[in-house]
Amino acid sequence: MAKMKKKESQWETATNERLAEAGFRRGGARAAVVALLDEQSCALSAYEIEELLAARERAVGRASIYRILEQLDELGVVSKVELGQAQARYEPIRPDHHHHHLVCDKCGAVIAFDDAPLERAVDSISKRVDFAVEGHEIVLHGLCADCR
Amino acid sequence: MAKMKKKESQWETATNERLAEAGFRRGGARAAVVALLDEQSCALSAYEIEELLAARERAVGRASIYRILEQLDELGVVSKVELGQAQARYEPIRPDHHHHHLVCDKCGAVIAFDDAPLERAVDSISKRVDFAVEGHEIVLHGLCADCR
DNA sequence: ATTGTTGCAAAGTGTTTGCACAAAC
DNA sequence: GTTTGTGCAAACACTTTGCAACAAT
Numbered sequence: 267m268a269k270m271k272k273k274e275s276q277w278e279t280a281t282n283e284r285l286a287e288a289g290f291r292r293g294g295a296r297a298a299v300v301a302l303l304d305e306q307s308c309a310l311s312a313y314e315i316e317e318l319l320a321a322r323e324r325a326v327g328r329a330s331i332y333r334i335l336e337q338l339d340e341l342g343v344v345s346k347v348e349l350g351q352a353q354a355r356y357e358p359i360r361p362d363h364h365h366h367h368l369v370c371d372k373c374g375a376v377i378a379f380d381d382a383p384l385e386r387a388v389d390s391i392s393k394r395v396d397f398a399v400e401g402h403e404i405v406l407h408g409l410c411a412d413c414r
Numbered sequence: 415m416a417k418m419k420k421k422e423s424q425w426e427t428a429t430n431e432r433l434a435e436a437g438f439r440r441g442g443a444r445a446a447v448v449a450l451l452d453e454q455s456c457a458l459s460a461y462e463i464e465e466l467l468a469a470r471e472r473a474v475g476r477a478s479i480y481r482i483l484e485q486l487d488e489l490g491v492v493s494k495v496e497l498g499q500a501q502a503r504y505e506p507i508r509p510d511h512h513h514h515h516l517v518c519d520k521c522g523a524v525i526a527f528d529d530a531p532l533e534r535a536v537d538s539i540s541k542r543v544d545f546a547v548e549g550h551e552i553v554l555h556g557l558c559a560d561c562r
Numbered sequence: 563a564t565t566g567t568t569g570c571a572a573a574g575t576g577t578t579t580g581c582a583c584a585a586a587c
Numbered sequence: 588g589t590t591t592g593t594g595c596a597a598a599c600a601c602t603t604t605g606c607a608a609c610a611a612t
Contacts (some may be wrong), residue, residue, distance in 0.1 A: 291586050293592050312576080327594040332577060334592095348498035350551070352602080353576060368545045379543055387535040392554060395527055397516045400556035403498070406540060408548035439611050441567050460602080475569040480602060482567095500577075501601060 277358045278304040281343045288341060295326040299334045308378045309347050309355035309367070349376060349405055366403070370410035377410065425506045426452040429491045436489060443474040447482045456526045457495050457503035457515070497524060497553055514551070518558035525558065 281300050290296070298319055303310070310318070312331050319326050326334075335356050338344035347355050349369045355376070365380040384404065392399035429448050438444070446467055451458070458466070460479050467474050474482075483504050486492035493507050497517045503524070513528040532552065540547035 289591095291591055293585075295593060325594095328576095329578075329595075330593050336578095346498070348496050350494070350496035350502075352496075352502075354498075354500075368543060368547070370545075371548070377545065379539070381535070381539045384532075384535040384539055387529070387532040388552070388554070391527070391529045391532055395516060395554070396559045397518075397525065397554070398557040398562045399516070399554045400519070402552065402554045404536070404550065404552050406536070406543070406545070406547045406550045409546040411544045414546045437566090439566055441610080443568060461600095473569095476601095477570075477603075478568050484603095 275304050277343070277360050281338070281341075281358075284341050284343055285337075290337070294324075295330045296334045296337075298324045298326055299331060300338070303338075303344065303356065303358050306357060308376060309345075309349075309357035311353050311355050313353070315356070345401070347403055350407070367405050368410070369405055369407045370413055371407050372409055372413040375410045375412070379406075423452050425491070425508050429486070429489075429506070432489050432491055433485075438485070442472075443478045444482045444485075446472045446474055447479060448486070451486075451492065451504065451506050454505060456524060457493075457497075457505035459501050459503050461501070463504070493549075495551055498555070515553050516558070517553055517555045518561055519555050520557055520561040523558045523560070527554075 278300055281304075282297075285296070285300075286292075299315060302315060302318055302322075312328070312335065315331055315335075316326070316328055319331075335344060335346070339346045339356070343359055344356050345359050347357065347367065349355060349367055351369070351374060363380075364385070365378040366384075368377040368379060369375070370377075388402050388404070392402070426448055429452075430445075433444070433448075434440075447463060450463060450466055450470075460476070460483065463479050463483075464474070464476055467479075483492060483494070487494045487504070491507055492504050495503050495505065495515065497503060497515055499517070499522060511528075512533070513526040514532075516525040516527060517523070518525075536550050536552070540550070
């Protein structure tokens with residue numbers, strides 16, 4: 267049975283291009299992390315990434331995961347989000363899919379949402395502060411539908 | 415020279431009342447932490463609290479600081495904010511002074527700001543999600559005036 | 563006397579670093 | 588062959604926990 271080659275999304279392609287442009291060599295561990303991130307709709311923690319990669323038989327060392335995530339964050343293709351759970355999460359930055367997060371205080375579930383008016387309000391205040399705003403993060407916390 | 419007794423603000427008074435109501439005994443370490451927090455206009459990390467208390471000759475053990483902050487957070491009088499620097503910060507919740515934070519990615523400076531339209535946008539979306547929203551946190555990051 | 567509070571040291575957790583080896587160029 | 592990428596283990600920083608001593612009631 268022939269193995270299907272999965273379709274690369276624009277993000278994965280663009281990320282690999284950015285990496286090449288920036289002078290990075292092609293490394294298997296990094297490619298695996300990029301491919302995994304590309305499949306996600308929401309943010310993953312380093313630990314989750316480690317587990318998921320191990321589960322698909324492409325284990326990547328923890329240190330490599332952190333190093334790779336840091337590179338991707340610096341390249342501006344991944345966003346490191348701190349949702350207040352004493353651990354960072356990482357997600358691909360897709361120009362057309364900017365979103366924020368709801369975090370359940372009870373079970374830790376993370377749910378994405380987006381809202382244009384909220385975005386506009388942030389952009390507006392960003393321009394009025396004496397600060398070169400480069401990004402923002404909005405976290406709503408409370409109880410998810412299941413825990414409520 | 416007579417030692418002035420500093421004026422207790424409403425927050426410190428209300429917090430001490432809440433603690434009493436909740437059945438807590440009066441402890442020196444906790445009183446010192448509450449008094450210190452009351453003087454702050456913005457969020458402090460546990461480490462900063464430890465340093466500031468030591469500097470004023472009322473050193474409090476690190477474990478006690480964390481325990482006290484957790485109690486105050488649970489009582490709802492202190493807000494634990496995670497600004498993405500791998501450490502939590504804590505600030506008094508003053509009903510009339512809700513605010514958010516600008517974090518400098520270079521020097522780590524934390525600056526408070528508030529904005530009514532932003533607040534309204536958050537309240538609006540909070541009502542429309544399938545989630546019992548209990549609070550929110552907004553962090554703008556970039557470069558502060560000095561680092562820019 | 564009882565029970566909450568505190569400090570110390572040890573343990574935990576998430577993340578980073580040092581270093582040797584493998585892989586890419 | 589040179590330089591970058593990777594994995595392992597050790598080191599780190601922040602936070603929490605166990606426990607004995609102490610203080611408030």
